[in-house]
Amino acid sequence: MKLYSYFRSSAAYRVRIALNLKGIAYETVPVHLVKDGGHNRRPEYRAVNPQMRVPALVLGSGEVLIQSPAIIEYLDETQPDPPFLPKDPIARAKARALADIIACDIHPLNNTSPLRYLKRAMHQEQSAIDAWYHHWVTEGFEALEALLEPGPYCCGSAVTIADIFLVPQINNARRLKVPLDKFPKIVAIEAACLALPAFERARPENQPDAE
Ligand SMILES: N[C@@H](CCC(=O)N[C@@H](CS)C(=O)NCC(=O)O)C(=O)O
16 A cells, blocks of 8 residues: 655544554655645646545555545454444444544644635734644643543543544644643543554654655
8 A cells, every 4th residue: 555645744644553553564655745835736646636635545456545534444444453443332433523523623723724824815923823723722632631531542441543533633732832731631642552553653753754
């Protein structure tokens, strides 16, 4: 498999963790999201993913999958071991809800394109953009902190999609200097996950395109 990725992309980070947890070997194809206005906007990459975002996963068959939640579900469906969701339907819905807080309610507001739009089209100062970023991460993390069950992982003793989505979002929050002292459960889960080789190998600084 080939993963179009950018070391700092949290959506690509999710898929790197998922591939590592499943023990699937893949080749990284770096797509720089900042240089020259973003290499993701070049026609070569647009031909891979018309949405011009990373990640995109190219399967052995040549089929291209986009959108990290869809890719992660595909991996879990085609290679069920280890499972990314608990067996019990209520527990599954809860794990999905934690992942959705990040994927649907935090990440889209703080992604490269919306932040760039705030700056260039809406003429916002960097301080206002930083405040926007901090606000949505803090609000989302407050909800997560209240919902998290006793660890070591988001949903108890096994890693689930909630951890796969949470760890990259914490990395982003740290990079953008969001204070995390109000979130001891989130920080403890991050430490537990990063102690696992699948998470460690997926870290931005361990990628071939890391700067
Ligand atoms: N919902 C998508 C989000 C993908 C996404 O927005 N990726 C960002 C990096 S984290 C990106 O490629 N941004 C480039 C841009 O917006 O120009 C997913 O989960 O795959």
